[in-house]
Amino acid sequence: MGAGKTKGRRAIPWVVLALWVGVLAIASPFAAKLADVQHDRITDYLPASADSTKAAELQERLPGGETTELVLVYHRDGGLTAADRATAQEQVTRVAGEHALTGPPQGIPSEDGTTLMYPVASNEPGTDEEKRDAFVDAVRQVAHGEGGLTVEVGGTGALATDASEVYNSLGGPLLYTTVAVVAVLLILIYRSPVLWLVPLVVAGIADYLSMAVAYGLNQAFGTSVSGQSSGIMTILVFGAGTDYALLLVSRYREELRRIERPYDAMRAALRGCGPAVLASSGTVAAGLLCLLAADLNSNRGMGPLGTVGVLCALVAMLTLLPAVLVLLGRRVFWPLVPAYGSTPKARRSLFAAMGTSAGRRPLTVLAGGAVLLGALALGALNLPGTVKQQDTFVDTPESVAAMEVLARAYPQGSAQPIDVLTPAARADATLTTIQGVDGVDSARKGRTGEGWTEISVTASAPPQSAAETATIERLRDSLDGSYVGGASAQQIDLKDTNARDRLIVVPLVLLSVLLILGVLLRSLVAPLLLTAAVVAVWGASLGLGGLLFEPVFGFEGTDPGLGLLTFVFLVALGVDYGIFLMHRMREESLRGAEPAAAALTALRTTGGVIASAGLVLAATFAVLTNMGLVQLVELGFVIAVGVLLDTFLVRTYLVTSASVALGRRVWWPGRLARAPEPEPAREREPVVG
Known part of the structure; x- marks a missing residue:
C-alpha cells in the first residue's frame, strides 16, 4: 500500500510535464499567429467614442479607403536654387507617376525662400499597414537631395510608419533584453549554475502560452492587440512569473530542510x-481587468492581455515549475544544497536590522517616510504637458526632422490637415460653414462615398498649438452631425478621454483591490493601510518623473495615459508584495505571536524574497526605458521606480512601522484584533496525606 502510494506520487510530476507538452502542442499554431493580428493603427490607440475615431473609421470606408498623407520637404539653408526647384518638381512628378495620388501635388514655398513643401496624399495603401510602410519607403527612395539640398518626408503617414518601426522592434529586442535581465538577476540571487535556468525556462513557456491565449481572445471577442499591449504582456509574464517563482523556491528550500522527500516538501511549500x-x-488580474471600463482602445485592450500574461505565469509557476523542481530533486540547488535536517547558516539579516529600527520608533519612521513620499509627490506638479506627436520619439526620425523644418519655415501655417467628415447631402453647406470659422485658412472637398464627404481643412495656426486647438473646438461647436478628425484632433481626444477614464477606472481598481485584500486578510484596516501605501508610492514615482523627464531626459511632454496606466500597474503590483508580507504576518499572529513580533518576523522571513522579487520586476519594466518611444520610456521609468520605492521603503519601513504602531488594531474587525483571553486558573487538587 505504502509502496503503491509512493509510486503514484512519483508519477504525478511526470503527468504534469506530459500535460504541459500537450498544451504547448495545441497552443503552438495559435501563438505563431499573434503577430498577424497585431496592429498599431491610429484607431487602435484612439478613444472608441471620440469624434476623431469616428472620422478615421469613416475615412476607411470612403473610396480608396484610408488616406496616407505625406509632406515632401525640400530645404537649403542659404535659399533654394532654380536647380533645387527643378529637382523637387522632377521627384514629385515621378512619385505621382508611380503611385495613385488623390490629386496633383502643388508646391508651397516658404516666405524666406529656404523651403518648398509638397503635400502628397494617396489611398493606395488603404488600411494595410505593410502597404502604407511600403508606400512611405518608396517615396523616400525617390525623394533625396545632394550638395546641400536636404529632402525629408514627413506628414502623418510618415510619422505612423516611423512609430510602427519602433513597435515592430518591441517583440524581439524587448523579449531578448527581458530574458537577459531576468537571467542575470536570477544567477545573482540563487548563486547556482543550474537553478536560475528553471524558472526562466518556465517563464518562457508561460509567455508562449500567453501568446496563444491572446490570439484566441482576439479571434473570439475581437480583443485588440497592439505592439504596446503585447510588449507589456511579455514583461508581466517574466516579471510576475519570476516573482512567484522566487516565493515558491524560497519556501521549497525551507521545507526541504525539514522534510525528506522533495515531493512532500513541495506540497508543503505550495500549501x-x-x-x-x-x-x-x-x-x-482584477486591477488590470478594470481597464475594460476605459474608453481608450489601447488601454481597454491592455487589460485582457495583461491579465492573460499574469494568469499564464501563475498557472505555469504553480504546476510546471513544481513538477520540474521535484523531478530534478535537491541537486538543482547545487552548490548550496538544502540537506534534510540541516539548518541554514546564521547570518546577520539586513531586513532584521531594518525591522528592528522600524519597530523601535514606529511613529517616527512612519512620519519621516510619509514626509519623504509627500515631498517627492510634489514633483508631479512639474510634469510637462501633453506630448506632441512629433515629440513622441526618443531619437529623431526623418518624419520628425521634416516637421521641425516645416515649423521653422512656415511658423504661421499648418502643414497638418484637419479632416472633417460630413453627410454628403450637406457637404456644400458644411464647407461654407467651415470657411467662416475663425482660424481656418482654407478648406476643400475631398472624396465622397457611403453617404459621406471628406473635407480637408487647413488651420492658420501651427499644428497642435493652442490656437489650432481652439480652431478645432470652434469647428466642432459649429458643425452638427459631422465629425472632426486628423492628427491634432486625435491628440485632443486622447487627453480628454484619459481624463474621463481616470475618473472611472481608478475607483474601480481601488474597490477591487480592497475587496480582495479584505477577504484574504479578514480585516478592514490592513487593506486600507496597504492601499494607502501603494497610492503614496504612485504619487512619489510620478513626482520623480516630473523632476527628471524634462530637465534631465529632455522630454517635451508626457503621454496623456501615463497617470492612469502607472496607477493601475503600481497599485496592483505593489499590493502584490503587501500580500506576501501581511499574509506571513497573519500566519505568525495566528500562531500566537504578539503584533510587533509578528510584524518583525514577517519582515525578516519575507524581506529577502520580496526584495529579490522587487528587483526583478523593476528590472523587467526598466527594459521599456530602452525602447524608442517617449511614452514607453516614461511608463517603464515610473513603474520601475515605484516598484523599488515600494520594495525598499514602503514595504520594509512604513508598512512594518504602521503595523507595529497599530498593534492588534491592524486586524480590525477580525478575531485577531482581540487580545487572547487568559486561560482560567486551575484549582489546585487537595493533597492526600
Whole structure:
C-alpha cells in the first residue's frame, strides 16, 4: 500500500510535464499567429467614442479607403536654387507617376525662400499597414537631395510608419533584453549554475502560452492587440512569473530542510505560499481587468492581455515549475544544497536590522517616510504637458526632422490637415460653414462615398498649438452631425478621454483591490493601510518623473495615459508584495505571536524574497526605458521606480512601522484584533496525606 502510494506520487510530476507538452502542442499554431493580428493603427490607440475615431473609421470606408498623407520637404539653408526647384518638381512628378495620388501635388514655398513643401496624399495603401510602410519607403527612395539640398518626408503617414518601426522592434529586442535581465538577476540571487535556468525556462513557456491565449481572445471577442499591449504582456509574464517563482523556491528550500522527500516538501511549500500567490495574482488580474471600463482602445485592450500574461505565469509557476523542481530533486540547488535536517547558516539579516529600527520608533519612521513620499509627490506638479506627436520619439526620425523644418519655415501655417467628415447631402453647406470659422485658412472637398464627404481643412495656426486647438473646438461647436478628425484632433481626444477614464477606472481598481485584500486578510484596516501605501508610492514615482523627464531626459511632454496606466500597474503590483508580507504576518499572529513580533518576523522571513522579487520586476519594466518611444520610456521609468520605492521603503519601513504602531488594531474587525483571553486558573487538587 505504502509502496503503491509512493509510486503514484512519483508519477504525478511526470503527468504534469506530459500535460504541459500537450498544451504547448495545441497552443503552438495559435501563438505563431499573434503577430498577424497585431496592429498599431491610429484607431487602435484612439478613444472608441471620440469624434476623431469616428472620422478615421469613416475615412476607411470612403473610396480608396484610408488616406496616407505625406509632406515632401525640400530645404537649403542659404535659399533654394532654380536647380533645387527643378529637382523637387522632377521627384514629385515621378512619385505621382508611380503611385495613385488623390490629386496633383502643388508646391508651397516658404516666405524666406529656404523651403518648398509638397503635400502628397494617396489611398493606395488603404488600411494595410505593410502597404502604407511600403508606400512611405518608396517615396523616400525617390525623394533625396545632394550638395546641400536636404529632402525629408514627413506628414502623418510618415510619422505612423516611423512609430510602427519602433513597435515592430518591441517583440524581439524587448523579449531578448527581458530574458537577459531576468537571467542575470536570477544567477545573482540563487548563486547556482543550474537553478536560475528553471524558472526562466518556465517563464518562457508561460509567455508562449500567453501568446496563444491572446490570439484566441482576439479571434473570439475581437480583443485588440497592439505592439504596446503585447510588449507589456511579455514583461508581466517574466516579471510576475519570476516573482512567484522566487516565493515558491524560497519556501521549497525551507521545507526541504525539514522534510525528506522533495515531493512532500513541495506540497508543503505550495500549501504555505500558494494562498498568497493566488491572492496576489488575483489582485493584479482584477486591477488590470478594470481597464475594460476605459474608453481608450489601447488601454481597454491592455487589460485582457495583461491579465492573460499574469494568469499564464501563475498557472505555469504553480504546476510546471513544481513538477520540474521535484523531478530534478535537491541537486538543482547545487552548490548550496538544502540537506534534510540541516539548518541554514546564521547570518546577520539586513531586513532584521531594518525591522528592528522600524519597530523601535514606529511613529517616527512612519512620519519621516510619509514626509519623504509627500515631498517627492510634489514633483508631479512639474510634469510637462501633453506630448506632441512629433515629440513622441526618443531619437529623431526623418518624419520628425521634416516637421521641425516645416515649423521653422512656415511658423504661421499648418502643414497638418484637419479632416472633417460630413453627410454628403450637406457637404456644400458644411464647407461654407467651415470657411467662416475663425482660424481656418482654407478648406476643400475631398472624396465622397457611403453617404459621406471628406473635407480637408487647413488651420492658420501651427499644428497642435493652442490656437489650432481652439480652431478645432470652434469647428466642432459649429458643425452638427459631422465629425472632426486628423492628427491634432486625435491628440485632443486622447487627453480628454484619459481624463474621463481616470475618473472611472481608478475607483474601480481601488474597490477591487480592497475587496480582495479584505477577504484574504479578514480585516478592514490592513487593506486600507496597504492601499494607502501603494497610492503614496504612485504619487512619489510620478513626482520623480516630473523632476527628471524634462530637465534631465529632455522630454517635451508626457503621454496623456501615463497617470492612469502607472496607477493601475503600481497599485496592483505593489499590493502584490503587501500580500506576501501581511499574509506571513497573519500566519505568525495566528500562531500566537504578539503584533510587533509578528510584524518583525514577517519582515525578516519575507524581506529577502520580496526584495529579490522587487528587483526583478523593476528590472523587467526598466527594459521599456530602452525602447524608442517617449511614452514607453516614461511608463517603464515610473513603474520601475515605484516598484523599488515600494520594495525598499514602503514595504520594509512604513508598512512594518504602521503595523507595529497599530498593534492588534491592524486586524480590525477580525478575531485577531482581540487580545487572547487568559486561560482560567486551575484549582489546585487537595493533597492526600
